[in-house]
Amino acid sequence: MIDFFAASRASDREPNHVSDRESSQKPNRASDHEPNRASKREPNRPVIKPDLSSNVAGIKSPNPFWLASGPPTNSAYQARRAFEAGWGGVVWKTIGHEPIVNVSSRYGGIDYDGRKLMGFNNIELITDRTLETNLAEIAEVKRAFPDHAVVVSLMVETNREAWHDIVKQTEDTGCDGLELNFGCPHGMSERGMGSAVGQVPEYTEMVTAWVKEVARTPVLVKLTPNIADIRFVGRAAANGGADGISLINTINSITGVNLDTFHPVPEVAGRGAHGGYCGPAVKPIALNMVQQIAIDPEINLPVSGIGGVQAWQDAVEFILLGAGNVQICTAVMHYGFRIVDQFISGLENWMSDKKFAVIGDFQGKSTGLIGDWADLDLSYKVVAEIAQDKCIHCGLCYIACEDGAHQSIDITPVDEAEFRAVLHGHISSLESGGKTILAGAGDGFVNRFEINQETCVGCNLCSLVCPVDHCISMIEKPGPFEPMTWREYQEKLALGEVDRILPPDHV
Amino acid sequence: MLDNTHLSRTRLSAGQLAANFSDLHPALSTDEARTEASRCLYCYDAPCTRACPTHIDVPRFIRQILHSDLPGAADTIFEENIFGGSCARACPTEVLCEGACVDQTLLRAPVQIGRLQRSATDASPPRNEAGPDTGKRIAVIGSGPAGLSCAYSLRRLGHAVVVFEANSVPGGLNTFGISAYKISTAFSLSEVASIKSIGVEIRTGETVDAGRLRDLHKSFDAVFLGVGLGATSSLEVPGADAKGIVEALEFIAESHSGPLSDCRVGRHVLVIGGGNTAIDVATQAVRLGAESVTIAYRRSALEMSAFAYEYALARDDGVRFEWMTRPVEFLGESGVISATKMVKLNMVGTGRSAVLEDIPGTTFEIQSDMVIQALGQNPTTGLLNEFDPQILEDGRVRVDPETRATPVPGLFAGGDCLSRGAEIVDAVQDGKLAAAGIDRFLCGKPCIRP
Ligand SMILES: Cc1cc2nc3c(=O)[nH]c(=O)nc-3n(C[C@H](O)[C@H](O)[C@H](O)COP(=O)(O)OP(=O)(O)OC[C@H]3O[C@@H](n4cnc5c(N)ncnc54)[C@H](O)[C@@H]3O)c2cc1C
Ligand SMILES: Cc1cc2nc3c(=O)[nH]c(=O)nc-3n(C[C@H](O)[C@H](O)[C@H](O)COP(=O)(O)O)c2cc1C
Ligand code: SF4
Ligand code: SF4
Ligand code: SF4
Numbered sequence: 019m020i021d022f023f024a025a026s027r028a029s030d031r032e033p034n035h036v037s038d039r040e041s042s043q044k045p046n047r048a049s050d051h052e053p054n055r056a057s058k059r060e061p062n063r064p065v066i067k068p069d070l071s072s073n074v075a076g077i078k079s080p081n082p083f084w085l086a087s088g089p090p091t092n093s094a095y096q097a098r099r100a101f102e103a104g105w106g107g108v109v110w111k112t113i114g115h116e117p118i119v120n121v122s123s124r125y126g127g128i129d130y131d132g133r134k135l136m137g138f139n140n141i142e143l144i145t146d147r148t149l150e151t152n153l154a155e156i157a158e159v160k161r162a163f164p165d166h167a168v169v170v171s172l173m174v175e176t177n178r179e180a181w182h183d184i185v186k187q188t189e190d191t192g193c194d195g196l197e198l199n200f201g202c203p204h205g206m207s208e209r210g211m212g213s214a215v216g217q218v219p220e221y222t223e224m225v226t227a228w229v230k231e232v233a234r235t236p237v238l239v240k241l242t243p244n245i246a247d248i249r250f251v252g253r254a255a256a257n258g259g260a261d262g263i264s265l266i267n268t269i270n271s272i273t274g275v276n277l278d279t280f281h282p283v284p285e286v287a288g289r290g291a292h293g294g295y296c297g298p299a300v301k302p303i304a305l306n307m308v309q310q311i312a313i314d315p316e317i318n319l320p321v322s323g324i325g326g327v328q329a330w331q332d333a334v335e336f337i338l339l340g341a342g343n344v345q346i347c348t349a350v351m352h353y354g355f356r357i358v359d360q361f362i363s364g365l366e367n368w369m370s371d372k373k374f375a376v377i378g379d380f381q382g383k384s385t386g387l388i389g390d391w392a393d394l395d396l397s398y399k400v401v402a403e404i405a406q407d408k409c410i411h412c413g414l415c416y417i418a419c420e421d422g423a424h425q426s427i428d429i430t431p432v433d434e435a436e437f438r439a440v441l442h443g444h445i446s447s448l449e450s451g452g453k454t455i456l457a458g459a460g461d462g463f464v465n466r467f468e469i470n471q472e473t474c475v476g477c478n479l480c481s482l483v484c485p486v487d488h489c490i491s492m493i494e495k496p497g498p499f500e501p502m503t504w505r506e507y508q509e510k511l512a513l514g515e516v517d518r519i520l521p522p523d524h525v
Numbered sequence: 526m527l528d529n530t531h532l533s534r535t536r537l538s539a540g541q542l543a544a545n546f547s548d549l550h551p552a553l554s555t556d557e558a559r560t561e562a563s564r565c566l567y568c569y570d571a572p573c574t575r576a577c578p579t580h581i582d583v584p585r586f587i588r589q590i591l592h593s594d595l596p597g598a599a600d601t602i603f604e605e606n607i608f609g610g611s612c613a614r615a616c617p618t619e620v621l622c623e624g625a626c627v628d629q630t631l632l633r634a635p636v637q638i639g640r641l642q643r644s645a646t647d648a649s650p651p652r653n654e655a656g657p658d659t660g661k662r663i664a665v666i667g668s669g670p671a672g673l674s675c676a677y678s679l680r681r682l683g684h685a686v687v688v689f690e691a692n693s694v695p696g697g698l699n700t701f702g703i704s705a706y707k708i709s710t711a712f713s714l715s716e717v718a719s720i721k722s723i724g725v726e727i728r729t730g731e732t733v734d735a736g737r738l739r740d741l742h743k744s745f746d747a748v749f750l751g752v753g754l755g756a757t758s759s760l761e762v763p764g765a766d767a768k769g770i771v772e773a774l775e776f777i778a779e780s781h782s783g784p785l786s787d788c789r790v791g792r793h794v795l796v797i798g799g800g801n802t803a804i805d806v807a808t809q810a811v812r813l814g815a816e817s818v819t820i821a822y823r824r825s826a827l828e829m830s831a832f833a834y835e836y837a838l839a840r841d842d843g844v845r846f847e848w849m850t851r852p853v854e855f856l857g858e859s860g861v862i863s864a865t866k867m868v869k870l871n872m873v874g875t876g877r878s879a880v881l882e883d884i885p886g887t888t889f890e891i892q893s894d895m896v897i898q899a900l901g902q903n904p905t906t907g908l909l910n911e912f913d914p915q916i917l918e919d920g921r922v923r924v925d926p927e928t929r930a931t932p933v934p935g936l937f938a939g940g941d942c943l944s945r946g947a948e949i950v951d952a953v954q955d956g957k958l959a960a961a962g963i964d965r966f967l968c969g970k971p972c973i974r975p
Contacts, residue, residue, distance in 0.1 A: 132563025413569030460575025
């Protein structure tokens with residue numbers, strides 16, 4: 019097989035020698051932080067098999083898919099199975115000095131009209147196994163999988179000696195890095211740990227600095243989303259010397275209430291606690307926070323993206339918005355380690371298609387496209403358009419626009435016979451017992467839906483509710499005036515250079 | 526009269542019979558129902574609702590199932606169609622709601638509306654009450670789905686209703702005419718009972734003749750005719766009086782009138798006809814244990830009036846088809862059918878209007894110890910002609926399309942006697958519309974209620 023990347027590999031990356039790390043001094047962010055590099059490949063050269071290897075804050079892994087700290091990373095048995103299945107790294111289930119005591123039950127799920135676990139919630143604490151067992155198993159896994167990333171999540175009481183001790187003991191296992199769990203929103207926070215640290219920038223900075231006093235491996239700080247503005251804790255972690263940021267941990271939540279017993283879900287003998295929410299439903303929140311951290315000039319640290327990844331596309335989105343890799347928990351709790359296979363295949367095929375050779379070729383490509391609303395172009399104009407040869411006549415666009423948007427879709431009953439004459443071949447029709455039945459018809463007519471592009475505000479709603487791919491598209495129209503952002507508009511208004519933009523005639 | 530005593534009773538075991546006559550479309554489990562419900566797009570001005578003759582709000586009831594509100598789903602169905610349970614079992618959904626379902630285009634498979642309807646109607650019975658008494662009395666002739674749907678709707682409007690039924694058992698074809706693997710006798714009677722429970726009086730064993738109809742028309746405030754169709758027609762062919770030549774409805778009725786193990790069936794059965802009834806009896810014969818069943822039809826598969834899925838059902842049951850042929854003589858041995866002499870036919874022209882001609886020299890015989898004639902029912906013109914010939918036109922009752930009022934004031938009609946849709950669901954809609962028509966006729970609009 020032709021190896022297109024032999025050259026770039028040799029020049030870009032060094033072999034992952036354990037001895038390298040051991041001989042190195044206390045890591046220094048500027049020199050040691052070698053992010054996923056962009057390839058030096060000529061653009062548009064065919065990509066046979068992209069290189070998925072990843073490097074976040076100096077922690078290398080064969081691919082960007084790590085298991086997030088949680089139940090799937092609880093033991094050596096699971097870590098082995100995970101690596102054998104193809105995972106690039108594991109972040110060990112958070113360890114502390116003393117094993118905690120868990121409750122039962124522990125999890126709640128949010129289903130969405132038939133799909134299970136759109137959202138997931140837990141009231142589990144950190145590891146319930148002893149420190150000795152965890153450390154022995156971490157060391158055993160690291161020995162068996164030298165090329166995979168083994169990162170250990172830590173949480174101890176807010177005390178300098180305690181942190182120093184756990185860091186030293188943990189690093190003696192040969193692990194590749196540390197992740198400080200400042201995010202667990204339930205239980206541990208009541209004891210002054212987890213999100214109790216992550217919600218106070220000063221504590222975050224202080225504890226990070228304690229850890230960095232002794233740590234020899236890269237230190238990731240895992241942030242809690244249960245704050246008003248993620249950038250403040252992100253900056254605090256950077257100030258404390260963190261080598262990278264992972265986010266998000268789980269979101270404070272109550273899954274639900276049982277309508278028969280009136281008990282919360284999940285329940286422990288009739289009572290509940292505020293649990294941590296995760297799973298596909300949290301991805302947009304996580305993407306938002308990842309982008310905010312990735313673009314912040316005061317932070318400028320590698321990011322490990324977490325929250326709701328359940329398909330390769332989710333991972334790509336995190337990376338496009340600046341993350342160097344992704345971590346996954348809920349999707350594995352739902353389907354098992356085997357899903358990584360499809361992550362890898364999907365990512366490889368997408369990268370080949372886009373002619374990206376390495377992760378660095380697209381990492382952060384979209385980060386800068388998100389900014390202030392005030393910088394959006396007020397003159398930009400799109401309107402909806404329905405491809406009649408794809409429409410199945412469900413009427414969902416109509417009622418959405420009529421009741422939920424701007425009354426810009428016309429509904430016209432077309433006589434079935436007349437419709438048949440111009441029938442688009444995609445409509446299913448059936449001959450039976452001497453009758454012809456047309457899907458979408460009824461009572462002798464078919465509804466035809468058309469956008470009134472004069473009044474359409476281009477909100478996307480109809481295209482979002484349409485069940486048929488590429489049936490409603492948003493097409494660009496000439497804008498009503500020259501490109502102008504809101505910021506520019508304010509300036510020009512003040513200078514008297516433009517007139518006030520009038521409200522639309524149509525609601 | 527059904528004379529098949531020369532035939533032996535079914536040779537199948539009770540277990541086999543029970544399996545063969547178990548529901549064609551069994552009820553969905555709760556999980557299946559929820560999963561199926563989740564496929565529904567919740568269309569606006571939904572094609573399925575428009576395609577349902579009773580216009581059940583399909584997306585509404587499916588969403589109620591999805592969100593675990595089965596009583597609400599059942600209410601939605603019964604609101605428009607009190608025979609929602611029968612329809613869930615026997616409606617040709619393929620050419621009605623499911624044929625119109627947009628998922629048919631999107632996913633090449635419609636939402637299984639019929640089976641979802643069954644989930645809801647099985648889970649929760651109708652729970653409507655009679656309306657406040659209006660003092661008006663209406664006579665309903667016939668207790669089939671048309672008559673009972675009308676009676677039920679009238680009761681809900683507060684009118685008193687008496688149903689006159691010639692048979693000893695109420696329910697019309699739902700009780701004795703639909704194959705037991707679609708609607709069981711017990712299920713049909715349970716629907717009748719639920720309609721009775723809001724105060725509909727049913728008098729069975731009361732055949733209404735023209736004289737009686739005149740009396741009822743005078744003594745009641747209005748009359749609804751839901752008499753259905755008459756007996757099935759018979760072939761005028763030599764030898765037709767041989768034993769073992771039976772008529773489709775009698776054959777089906779037998780499976781409703783006693784235990785299945787008492788049903789008689791031939792070893793080799795010839796069915797004549799090409800409609801849904803022919804398919805029903807052929808399938809039933811197979812399920813009762815006939816060794817071979819053949820359907821002989823004078824046209825080709827293309828012109829069959831049987832629905833595609835019915836045809837597929839018969840084929841799956843191993844039924845053989847002889848196309849473009851007709852019986853010319855029934856051959857008997859000592860008065861018992863043994864074979865049928867057939868002749869092949871030629872179609873001149875196309876479609877159902879094509880003329881059929883015998884092809885000389887093509888006669889052949891089909892051996893069988895039973896022949897079932899499935900030629901369709903004749904209209905009950907006698908009673909109506911005698912009552913008032915102006916209500917008939919080409920053997921059909923003339924009605925106003927909105928109110929189902931006949932040209933005779935105070936006389937309304939619906940169901941198969943109009944020879945329109947010819948499905949249960951059409952009969953139900955006729956009864957419903959007629960009830961509204963009667964209400965308006967009696968009380969103006971709206972009916973003044975105490
Ligand atoms: C073999 C067969 C199979 C069928 N299969 C299906 C199916 O799978 N699905 C489907 O939807 N439809 C099916 N149908 C059609 C369906 O049964 C009819 O459309 C429906 O029953 C019509 O209802 P109705 O109330 O008008 O008439 P009927 O059900 O025929 O009821 C008429 C009632 O009036 C009574 N009556 C008649 N004359 C008098 C009188 N003078 N005095 C008192 N009472 C009288 C009769 O005894 C009968 O009880 C089938 C029909 C047949 C024949
Ligand atoms: C049951 C459960 C236990 C978890 N335990 C930990 C933990 O011990 N330490 C930690 O840092 N995060 C923990 N998490 C959070 C996950 O690591 C992750 O940040 C979060 O679930 C979002 O990712 P996901 O949507 O892929 O699940 C836990 C999550 C779950 C569901
Ligand atoms: S884009 Fe918005 S306003 Fe325009 S037609 Fe669609 S829903 Fe209506
Ligand atoms: S939502 Fe899409 S498929 Fe449905 S009617 Fe509108 S354009 Fe057609
Ligand atoms: S047409 Fe199909 S998808 Fe649409 S509402 Fe009816 S059952 Fe649901």
